[in-house]
Every structure is written in C-alpha cells, then in structure tokens.
Amino acid sequence: MSTCRPQQSILRSSGISSCTLPRQCLARAPTIATLRTRRAGRAARGTPDNATTSAAEDLTDGGVSLPTTTTSSSSSAGSSCPFLAGLPSPPAAGSPWYTRLQQLSHPEQWQRAALGSHSMVSVPSQLGLPAAYLLGTAELAKAVLAGEGDITLQGVQRNYGFATLVGQHSLLMVQEPRHKYLRNLIMPAFSPEAIERLTPRMVAVVSRYLDAWAAAGTPVLAAQELKALTFDFIYAVILGRDYEQQQLQHMRQLYGTWAAGLQDWPFLQLPFTRFGKAMAAREQLMELFKAAIAETRALLQQGQEVPGILASLVSAVDEEGNRLSEVELCDNLMLLILAGHDTSSVTLTNILANLHNHPAAMQQLRQEQQALLARHGSQLSTGVLREMPYAEAVIRETLRLRNVVPGLHRVAARDIELGGYAVPAGTMLYSPLHLLNKSDPRWAGDDVEAFRPERMMTAEGQKGGWQLSFGHGPRFCAGYLVAMAEMKVLLALLARGYDFECDTDTQWVQQVGQVPANHLPMTVTRRRDAAAATCV
Template sequence: MQTGLNNRCAGLRAPQGTLIRGQAAAAVVPCSRPARRVQIVARAADANLHSGNSSQSFDEQHDSSSSSSGKCPFLAALPAPPPAQNAWWRRLQQLFSPADYQKEALGPHSVVAAPAQMMMPPQYVLGTADMVKTAFAGEAEGLTTVAPSGLMSSRSLLGDQSLLMLPEPQHKYLRNLIMPAFTNEAIERLVPRMEAVLQRYLDAWADAGAPVKAHNELRHMTFEFIVAVVLGRDYPEATISRLSGLYTTWAGGLLAWPFIDLPWTPFGKAVAAKQQLLDFFQAAVDEARLQLAAGHAVPGILGSLVSAVDEQGNRLTDAQLGDNLLLIMLAGHDTSSTTLTNVMADLQSNPRVVERLRQEQQAVVAKHGSRITGAILKEMTYADAVIRETLRLHNVVSGLMRQAAKDFELGGYSVPKGTVLYLPVTHVGLQDPRFLEQHPEAYAPERFMTPEGQKPGAQMPFGHGPRFCAGYAVAMAEMKVFLALLARGYDFDADTNTQWRQEIGRVPANGLPMTVSRRPAAVVAGAAPAAAARR
C-alpha cells in the first residue's frame, strides 16, 4: 500500500473547521506545489531498511521541497505564533514542574514560540489536543519527524536501531516486525506469568509485617515483571539484581553530562553497562533461535521477536533485537512503576474508589472464579478507569517533541521546517474539554466510564500516531492484574504525607511507606462486605 500526500504547502492540516481560541484553523492553504507521493509503508526493499542505515537524515531522504529559497508565498505571509508567556529561564521549570510550565508558557494562546536560544532551532509549544494530535500524526505523512535528541548520549546509548532513534520509513518497517509481539493473543499468553510475579510481590509485602517503601518495591516489581514477560522465563534473584543495577547505570548515562567515554565517568560506565546488557540479551537471543530451529515454541515477547519475518523473509538482526530489547525493558518498567505509585497514593486518598474496585473484583470473581485471563481483564472497566484517571492527573510522560520536516501551516501560523514542536501532553489532558465542567481537579475514575469518556479525547498518556506506545496493552494488563490482586486480597495503608518530585513522572520524596496485610479469605471469594482501605 502506498499512501499519497497532496503536498500543498498546507501540509499539516488542523481538523477542518476547528476553532482554535477564536482563530479559524485553515484546513487547506490555497497554495499548491505539484503533488508528491511519500512512501510510508516499509518494505525491506526500501532504501537500506534491513541493513538499517539510518545515518541519512529524514530530510535528505525525503524532502527537497521546502528549502528556504523555495518558501511558499502563502506560508511566508503567515505570522509566527506569539511569544511564550514566561521568561526563557522558566524553561527550566519544564524539568521540575512540567504541567505548570506548560500552562504558564501557553497562557491564553493555542500555540506560542518559546524564547529563542542561541544555536538552537525555534521551538513552538502547541496547546490544543487537535494540534498535538496533528503533529504526532504528521510523521506518517512525512510532515513531522521525531525530534533529534539534544543529548549526544542518546544515539550511542539507545543504539542506531532503537525505535526511538529511527526516522520513517525505517521506524515503520521495524515497528511492523516488532508489534506482533504485543497483540492481544500474545499478551493473553503472558497473563499467567504476569499474575505469578505480581502476586509474589504482594505476598512478600504482606509477610514483611512492617511498612515497605512502595515506590522502590514497585520499581523492583515492574523490572522483574518486564524481564519475565520479555524473556519468557524466571531468573534467579541475583540475575535480576544484576540486570537492574546495569539498567540503572545505563539509563543514568543518558543524562550524564559531560558525555566522555572513560571507564570512570558516569557516561563511560553507562556504555560498559549497555555492552553487558547487550551480551546478556545476545545469549538469550541465540538460545531462542536454537529452540526455534529445533521446532520448539519460544516463550515471551522474545519468542515473537525471533519468529518475526518480513515479506522478503528477513528476520530481525542482532542489532535490531539488541537495541529494541534494551528499549522495551527501559520503556516498560519505570513508566509502569511510577504510574502504580501514583495509583496507590490516589487510592489511599480516595477510599470510596478502593471500595468500588473491590466491588468490581467481587463481581468478576463471582462470575469467573479467581483465574485472570485477557478476556476477564476486559471486564474490569473500573480498574481500567482508575489507571486512566491517575494518568490524567499524574501523567508519566509529560511532554514529547517532534520536528517540522518541512514548512507548513498550523492554526493560522507558519511553522518553518526545522522548528521543534513541544507537545505538552499533560497540559492538554488536563484541559480535556469533556471534563472541564466536571471538577477536573477531582479524582473521579467514573468520568472515563461514560460512552463519551471512553473515547481518547485529549488524553494521550501513551502518545498518539505512528509512535503510540508499543507496550500499551502490556502496561494496561500489568497494572490491571496488579489492581485486581490488590483489591481481592489485601488491605493497605500508605503514607501520602510527602513532597513529590519530578523524575520520570512525579515520585514521592518519602518513597511512599506502605503497610500491606491480607484480607480475610471470604472477601477474596466475594462473600464479605467490602471495606475501604485503612486510613
């Protein structure tokens, strides 16, 4: 399939008729260049896709239309967005309090230009869900591209073949090979393993007989979980600890300026940790390939990855597997653990929500027994809404970047090629028009249970478009299994009296001390009246 793009200079179209804070967003700009077709479906035969040569930039591969000398006169006549409402140094706030930064920068505007910084491309902050979605989706049409990370560390630590590093169409090609590992059927097979890992942690906390630091424990739990579901087997505790330590060192290197690769620098240590992780994955990949060749089913996400074949019969290379196993493990544990930490704090503050979670579990257990399957998870609509509500208020990925791959128009403003687009996912989620009249500051999972609330609306905690979170279904299954087991079998009491600081999402300064105890067996079977979490 080829998707054609009519390359008028109105490349990025805001939805027709959208009114953006009093300004009509042009749907089609009346300034045509000859239409140009953009190949967006990846085949191995496409330029160097399988060998993975991604050194050529997206622009070099695809765009010769919007050089500065050939600007569309219509676009040239459009204004630039108004300047951001806050001083340049307030951009630091982006790191510590992203939601406040996003709100202040935008003020009453739908899009603003962040203060210029020397040697840096211009940056626009987009303030409506429609604009943000259009920028995300524009990548599939060749109008935006993943923003180059300002961090030198990213490419060397994430690897050339990481989905996060690849522009289109290489990204799409690789994603098509990777995604079968994340289908509903693939996840269905993982549910028993998920349940076993999560149950073990809950039991250990109950057996501790003393408060555990929930945030740290949830990080361990989600790490062990992701190792188990990706590699499809259990490893001894010593191996998990070693891998977890290597991950911490490796991920720390992404921000370890100066990026000097010497054995004693944090960056050098991260490079060494990455190599050890890749060696570990390579051994698992070699073993999985042997099993596959011998006609055995290979478990876990790795099993699907080593089995994946493109239409020319190519399989994922060692580099593609290594870089993306690194990514899946990184993307798949701190995000979930931080979300679950926030869920625990939100539940602690809202006993009525705990009560309703328990009622849902009693109904599910009464209908299906205590076994959890993928189909049964779908019936846990309240647990689903709880996670969505926590992500609405305490989103982990607060903002994302894209870059204009050519000149285009957005909401009546010109966006020159190269402009970095900051997509303030948290801000637009908090401004979701569906909830503005419904106490948006309140914790109310029920808002996601109406037919209207079930639509995505302005909520994009997992992104949107071609790079939508690959592990979305795994993450939701993991968090729902955890909530189901918790509500069925345990009481908890968490100390939410703490400061929250911004890391990957907001994390509690006190680590969220939490006491866990088992509930009477009758409650698990759905016979006893549900009680709220102890306060």
C-alpha cells in the same frame, strides 16, 4: 497572493499541510506533490533540501514560477510555497528570565501562562533551552504526532548520549520508512493473543511481590518495590522465562547503572563518568541479550513453543523472508526494558497513593473484583482483564492527573502549515501532554485536580478526548496492551486478596513522572477471605 489564501477552516480541521491551496490556484501554484517531487529530485542529486534554488529550477517541475529561495528553514518568508510564505508565525511567549525559571521548576503552570488564550505560541531559546513552538490544543498535538512524513523525532534522535545508550537500531531512533517496517515486525509480539499467553507469567510475578510485602510484616517502600516488580515483570514477559532472584538482582543493578547514564552530561565515555559506567553496563546487558537470543533460536529450531516477546521478535519475518538482525534485536530489547519499566512503576506508585487517599474508590475496585470472581472464578485471563472498567478508569484517571510522560518533542522536517501558522523546517514542536490532560474541554467546570475515576466511566469519559498519555499516531505506545494488563493484574490481585496502607504525606518530585520523596512506605496485609481469590 490574496486569491491564493487557503480555506483556513479546512486547514485547521485537517491538521498539517505542507502547502494546500484552493482549487482555483492549482493552475498557478505547486501542489504538495510537486513540492515533494522537487525535494526528491534534489535528494536524488545529492543537493541538500535547504540549498539555494532558483525560479528557473522550480519552473522545470510544475510550470510554476516561485520566488527565489535562499533557505527553507529560516522563516516562512523564505518558504518556496507562496501560501506558506504568506502565513504568520504564532505569537511569541516573550517571557522574561524569571518566568523561564518557572518553566523549569513549574512547567505546567508556566506553559498555561505562556499559552494564555492562544492555541500555539513560539518560545524563544533561553537559558540553554531550545526554541520551540508550544502546542495548546489536542487537535494540534495529534496533527503533529500523526504527521510522520512532515515531522520527525530528530530532537531525541540527535541526543548523542540517549541514542548511543538506547541503540541506533531501536524503534525510537529510526525514521520512516524504516520505523514502519520495524514496527510491523515487532507489533505481533504485542497482539492480544501474545498477551494472553503471557498472562500466567504476569500473574506469577505480581503474586510473588504481593506475598513478599504481606510477609514482610513491616512497611516496604512502595516506589522502590514497584520499580523492582516492573523490572522483573518486563524481563519475564520479554524473555519468556523465570530467572533466579540472584540473577534478577544482578540485571537490575546493571540496568540501574545503564539508566543513570541517560541523566549524564556531557556524555564523556570515561571509566569514572556515569556515561562511561552506563556504556560498560550496556555491554554486559548486550552479552546477556545475545545469550538469550541464541538460546531462543535454538529452542525454536528444535520446534519448541517458546513464550515471550523475544521469541516473537526472533520469529518475525517480512514478505521477502528477512528477519531482524542480532543488533536490531538487542537494541529493541534495551528500548523495551527502558520504555516498559519506569513508566509502569511510576504510574502504579501514583495509583496506590490515589487508592489509599480515596477509600471509596478502593471499595469500588473490590466490588468489581468480587463480581468477576463470582462470574469467572479466580482465573485471570485477557478476557477477564477486559471486563474491568473501573480498574481501567482508575488507571486513566491517575494518568490524567499525573501523566508519566510530561510531553513529547517533534521537529518539522519541512516547511509546514499548522493551525493557520507557518512552521519553518527545523522548528521544534512540543506537545505538553500533562497540560493538555488538565485543559481537556470535557472536564471544563469540573474540579480538574480531583481524583474521580467515575468521570472516566461516563460516555464522554470513555472517549480519548485530549488525553494522550500513550502518545498518538505511528509512534503510539507499542506496549500499551502489556502496560494495561500489568496494571490491571496488580489492581485485581491487590483488591481480591490484600489490604494496604501507605504514607502519602510527602512531597512529589518530578523525575520520570512524579514520584514521592518518601518512596511511599506501605504496609500490606493478607485479607482473611483471600484464599478464595487466589488466581494462579
């Protein structure tokens, strides 16, 4: 076996490999292709991938004699690939019970301690948490997030409550190659041109909220207001039209009941359980979506130009003329509202708190907007949004400190090699995004806990580095451009026309991202020179 050891440095730099061997071994060993062909053959015959196989069967594929395999998912020793079988497992985190409690209460500190100086550790199942390999470098996390063929999202997809509430046909729930097909149909709705058409609507929603906060005369609860703002915003850009406040209020309530069901367990669909109520709310939301789909289709058939993501989705057509079905449209609308709502509201809440605590950063933001007003007048277009490096640095620095998505789960679909270790099929792989942000080698020696948007303005800071706030690979955030446009519109309008104060003396608690326990009371006043900066 020793002559067949892989070139470790190549494997490390290339991320994942199912079975990669040096050239001199290829005559005697299976290639990735032969391993996959064998699996494909089994699948075609209806034989499970982890079924007992014999050396005789393997001989028919590549002329290669392989060890008899009893299961492909138990350990590297059971792998049908000699190279994988020879690889070690990562060291075990081996934590006693009290540190596992730390895992739940202080995940970032626990992860740092568990990893120590290792690039990956194996965390055994304890206290109801599943066993997983914890990844400690961005290189490994990126390899896993990009490795769609070898890696699946099964962990999320097997969560019955989540899958039922979000919908089996949403992007999040489908595997390759269906995921790629759906994404190709959906992504034109998020193109820069589509965002350009939606910008006036985005400006209108944000202006309405800023004016209302200033008119309130008393503190408003920023965290709650931003939840409402981002809901109205995502609804407006998806459905492409304005709704009466009463209707929006009704839809927000339905969404709130639906979202509460995601936290329920066990998922019992009874009239009095949170899950049961959430399913009933889902039914009502589906009826509203179906009506909007029918209306959009009718307008498009009359040859009218209809703005909004839904119109793009309804119009999307593949090479053979197929379109998204009604159930695919509905499930993906549900996903877009979920994915585009709390993520943005929590990030914006954190941004406002940071700007309040760092007046110099707010001043810098105002200067950037004054320069833009002088150059382009008050109009906000996607071109103008692109010319906001400081606003972008504020957003990225806020996400670096308080990543709204703390980490991403994936599952190895087959036996793979990762970073020199064997990863048996079925292993959960966890990328701790929050920890990776803080461990980014670019900021070694800096105060990583300090809010300093300027670090993002340097040549080094403009690169992605270890910051994977919007994910990586084929499932990279579909709404990235919408999210950035939304946050920049709010920052631009706020800096141009308003002053604000908020009470940041509070605990921050972990929910979807970290949120202020006091909901961030905030007073907003219109600036005297604001008239010149009105943008709609």
